Amino acid sequence: xxxxxxxxxxxxxxxxxxxxxxxxxxxxxxxxxxxxxxxxxxxxxxxxxxxxxxxxxxxxxxxxxxxxxxxxxxxxxxxxxxxxxxxxxxxxxxxxxxxxxxxxxxxxxxxxxxxxxxxxx
Numbered sequence: 001x002x003x004x005x006x007x008x009x010x011x012x013x014x015x016x017x018x019x020x021x022x023x024x025x026x027x028x029x030x031x032x033x034x035x036x037x038x039x040x041x042x043x044x045x046x047x048x049x050x051x052x053x054x055x056x057x058x059x060x061x062x063x064x065x066x067x068x069x070x071x072x073x074x075x076x077x078x079x080x081x082x083x084x085x086x087x088x089x090x091x092x093x094x095x096x097x098x099x100x101x102x103x104x105x106x107x108x109x110x111x112x113x114x115x116x117x118x119x120x121x
Contacts, residue, residue: 002098009102013109020113044110051103051110058103061096065089 020040027033068089 002094005098006101006105009105013105017109017113040113044113048107048110051106054099054103058096058100061092065092065096 020036023036024033027036068085
């Protein structure tokens with residue numbers, strides 16, 4: 001399921017990039033291309049800021065993971081409690097890693113769309 005989410009993110013970002021490229025190439029007036037390019041750059045900037053903020057969020061989650069591991073070792077309430085905590089921590093690790101990969105995919109396509117959005121005369 002994780003690979004399907006990566007594929008969906010990759011395909012949806014590629015479709016966005018293709019739409020930007022073709023819409024800018026098929027417009028005849030420079031003013032229209034400039035307006036679309038500016039809107040794409042604004043969108044890419046806002047989305048990139050959101051992706052960068054998610055990296056800060058993932059860093060905080062990583063700190064919580066290490067703290068949860070430390071507390072689980074210190075508590076040692078029993079084998080069942082330790083196993084459930086380990087499962088929860090491993091699930092969080094997988095979700096954090098998947099989120100980071102998706103953010104990298106977003107940033108890759110946003111950077112390429114901002115390069116594509118420069119208006120040409």
